Amino acid sequence: MPKITALILAKNEESNIRDCIESVQFADEVLVIDDFSTDSTKEIAESMGARVLQRSMNGDWGGQQTFAIQNAASEWVLFIDADERISGPLAEEILEVVKRGEKCAYWIMRENKFHHNQATHGVLRPDYVNRLFPAAGSYVTGYVHPTIVTPYPNKKLNHIMYHYTYDNWDQYLNKLNNYTRLAAEKYKEQNKKCSFIKDVMFRPLWAFIKVYFLNLGFLDGKMGWVLSVNHYFYTMNKYVKLYYLYKDNGKL
Structure with missing residues (x-):
């Protein structure tokens, strides 16, 4: 049976790393790429049998993920973030598709959760992510929102993480x-245009309308309102930072 390496990128994740690794115990190898954590992330991971390699990310998620793929000992890799958990039914499904040997890039539905609140629409509606291939x-490109590149056809798994x-x-x-800063820097590198009226004034309003009304964020009550308003400010700040990067290199 082809083997699976679970890949975890981590930095100061001592509160998450144990539960994360426990959820991927079905994998033949757990490889943690640690961005020189200053807490006990590395020690906890190693105590649970994970192999830990330390490498500075420097904001380059794609480069860090590609490094992880290149250092995996198994034929298959499964990416999981430290704050994510593989459900029991999903673990069984992963083992089954790998056993069949059909080489595909498998997308997994991710359900977002809070510890004490609930939001399942709007910004935090379930989404599919490419994690098993x-x-x-295979390699990964991009900084803020990296893209996994594989030569394999895409399929979706049935169970959730x-x-x-x-x-x-x-x-x-x-x-x-942090994300608005990285996004603005990326847009500037790509020479993306930025209009104050269009992008700073009106684009955030459309972002709010989309997640609160079209994506049903209002069904999540108070939390849906808060998250939708924050999405407005996320969008606005991203373009404010870009606008002023062009105007005066981000200085006020």
Whole structure:
């Protein structure tokens, strides 16, 4: 039977790494690429039998994921984030499709969860992510939102994985700030145009309307409203940063 390596990219994930690794115990190897954590992420992972390689990400998710693929010992790789969990039925399905030997890139439905709240529409509606595929010929491109490139046909699995999104609002807002900065820098590198009226004033409004009304964020009550408004500000800040990168290199 072809073997599977579960790949986890981590940095300061001591609160998540144990549960994450426990959810992929069906894999033949667990490989953690640690971005020089300053907490006990590395020690916890190693205590659970994972192989840990340390490498600085420097904001390059695609490069870090490609490095992980290249260092996997197995024919198949399964990407999982430290704050994600493979469900029991999904683990069985993964073993079954790998056993069949049909080389495909398998997409998995991810259900977002909070520890104490619920939101299943709008920004946090379930989405499919490409996570299981043969390592040979596969690599990843992109910084903020990387794209997995494989020579294999795409298929979807039936069972779900869980994504525990955020522990607190500080973590949420710090991520929003970091992602808007990286997105603006990426857009500038691509010479993406930015109009103050179109992109800073009106694009965020459309982003809110889309997630709150069209994607049914209003069905999630108070949390749906908060997340939709934050999506408005995420979109606005992304283009504000881009606009001022062009105008005065981001300086105020």
